[in-house]
Amino acid sequence: xxxxxxxxxxxxxxxxxxxxxxxxxxxxxxxxxxxxxxxxxxxxxxxxxxxxxxxxxxxxxxxxxxxxxxxxxxxxxxxxxxxxxxxxxxxxxxxxxxxxxxxxxxxxxxxxxxxxxxxxxxxxxxxxxxxxxxxxxxxxxxxxxxxxxxxxxxxxxxxxxxxxxxxxxxxxxxxxxxxxxxxxxxxxxxxxxxxxxxxxxxxxxxxxx
Numbered sequence: 181x182x183x184x185x186x187x188x189x190x191x192x193x194x195x196x197x198x199x200x201x202x203x204x205x206x207x208x209x210x211x212x213x214x215x216x217x218x219x220x221x222x223x224x225x226x227x228x229x230x231x232x233x234x235x236x237x238x239x240x241x242x243x244x245x246x247x248x249x250x251x252x253x254x255x256x257x258x259x260x261x262x263x264x265x266x267x268x269x270x271x272x273x274x275x276x277x278x279x280x281x282x283x284x285x286x287x288x289x290x291x292x293x294x295x296x297x298x299x300x301x302x303x304x305x306x307x308x309x310x311x312x313x314x315x316x317x318x319x320x321x322x323x324x325x326x327x328x329x330x331x332x333x334x335x336x337x338x339x340x341x342x343x344x345x346x347x348x349x350x351x352x353x354x355x356x357x358x359x360x361x362x363x364x365x366x367x368x369x370x371x372x373x374x375x376x377x378x379x380x381x382x383x384x385x386x387x388x389x
Contacts (some may be wrong), residue, residue: 191215199241199242199281202262219263232271233257250272258298273327276300276335292330298355299335305342307312334369354384372373 182356194212208216224235225245235241236259245267249255249370253271254281257263260278268286272293275281281302287294290311296302310331314324329348331385333339337351340359351357358374358381367373372382 195219195243199244199265202240202242202264202282203280205240205262231255236261236277239263245269264304282341290327290328290330294331294333296333297335297337300333300337300339301350302339303341303359305345306339306345307343308345310347356384382388 189272191300205216210267217358220240221240222387225240227233227247228235231247231261232254233247235257236265237375238259239257239261241263242265243280244265245263249256249271255269255271256274258275258277262280264281264283267281270288272289272297273287276296280301282302284305284333285302286307287309288309289295292310294310296306300363311326311328313326316324331345331349333348333351334353334355339357343357343361343363343365349363349366352369354370355367356372357363357367357378361374361378362376371380371386372384374380374381
């Protein structure tokens with residue numbers, strides 16, 4: 181194997197590492213950043229050409245992420261966002277600055293959309309759906325009307341792995357949602373919630389280590 185082949189194989193492996201752990205993008209060495217930024221610029225331009233998507237500067241998106249944004253269902257990605265491998269996003273969706281979506285996060289904005297505030301972290305496997313089906317007994321589920329209220333997640337929120345958030349929920353700034361929770365009601369700012377359905381179990385302002 182010649183040195184050029186070795187360098188290319190390493191680079192492809194490092195792209196996979198970044199895709200699954202995109203926070204590493206912030207700690208790239210200068211010689212890595214040169215090729216990584218060119219790679220990201222190409223990927224993001226492809227999305228912007230094919231879908232109604234806009235990326236602000238210094239974003240990272242894994243090549244296996246699936247983003248769909250028809251006209252009227254735009255996706256806006258704020259500066260410094262990180263979108264990991266196998267994420268699925270369907271607009272309308274707005275990500276603030278420095279939002280992190282880890283692997284296999286799923287979001288569908290329905291008609292009213294999903295809005296996520298600055299500096300929020302969403303862990304692997306979380307699912308957020310901003311729409312719902314009716315359940316009237318005289319009609320098949322597939323024939324039920326679909327409603328949408330939208331989902332709003334505040335700033336500096338930490339959502340743990342495998343959380344589910346239903347349509348109409350608002351999560352306040354600085355809140356924490358425990359792993360595996362099902363959020364069916366609004367979450368107050370600074371609160372820590374957990375469980376199925378999620379309930380308040382603490383407050384970040386009184387948490388000490």
